[in-house]
Amino acid sequence: MIFSSKAEYGVRLMIELGRQSPEQPTSLKAIADAEGLPLAYLEQVVARLRKAGLVMSARGAHGGYWLARPADDIAMHEVVQALEGAIAPMECFVHDHTERVLCSHEPDAGRGCATKLLWTRVQAGIVRSLQTTTLAELVEFSHRTNRVPATPAGAQAPVVSTTAVGAQAPAA
Amino acid sequence: MIFSSKAEYGVRLMIELGRQSPEQPTSLKAIADAEGLPLAYLEQVVARLRKAGLVMSARGAHGGYWLARPADDIAMHEVVQALEGAIAPMECFVHDHTERVLCSHEPDAGRGCATKLLWTRVQAGIVRSLQTTTLAELVEFSHRTNRVPATPAGAQAPVVSTTAVGAQAPAA
DNA sequence: GACATAACCAACCGCAGTGGTAGGATATGG
């Protein structure tokens, strides 16, 4: 797995906040109830978003959270990074020195180590996809799809899921 | 961390095999010594590559491993998938049904869930970067950067990368 | 001022996966 549930919960939380008007704060409990997530755990998640300056908060009765900036000014890269830390495909990307034999990568950005060239490309692919998606986009998407369709949505689209990427090698 | 050390070790192993001539098999021990990796653990790693049909093997004395196909015909996506399993940004991508409350994603390829839209894009970014990189590219890269001066004249290099491999075999 | 609400904070804990070891069984060349 690439991202932990912190990212899933945190992104959902941000989308929820994006759906609300920024005038009045939304309590965590409301979000936890709406999404069916454990409140106490959400507290830890939202703490990361707050420390990253992505949401603001008000304590006390009728307190809660709201977006620090308009949703179309928030790239998902910021959100995911606040929740998961820096995007590192491989161990040596986070401690790129002082590491044991696992990694002989030199801190020269891909030169000198063929595997680091690969991981650098992977990282770039991830970051680009996260940079080019804004929170507003996801909020707008959730508006379209969350309205209960009275019309019978054509259940099976011709474009089938891409979730199974290729064939699974490890069989029996 | 996105990828575990299995991926790092496995990719290095594949690069090593790509550097060798495919006529004669290379023993795991030679690779383990060259890269400074635990032999017993490498066995588990290479087993995955073998089961995926990426390398072939010969048992017994003078046995070893070699690439099943030419290096320019092996996309790194195949290698990484054999080592790490399917690329799944989020839990629900691997068990996209029968899952608990964590994920309310419906199996409809991104429709109905804004977060899944995001994860699908991330997955696509990763897969694209892995698909467009071939093993031959990494092998060629390692040739350029790992080129050890054939003349031992100025052989005073203090800490030459531990990835200095094949050139270190005049003893045989 | 009491009280409910709700953000904030710091431990703690079970569980599963990672990284690696141990010890062998099997096949092959000399």
Added chain:
DNA sequence: CCATATCCTACCACTGCGGTTGGTTATGTC
């Protein structure tokens, strides 16, 4: 027969993840 080397299974210490517990502060309302 023996050294080499693949192949296979079980085992284990450690870490991080997902989550809970139990508070403390701060703030609106009655």
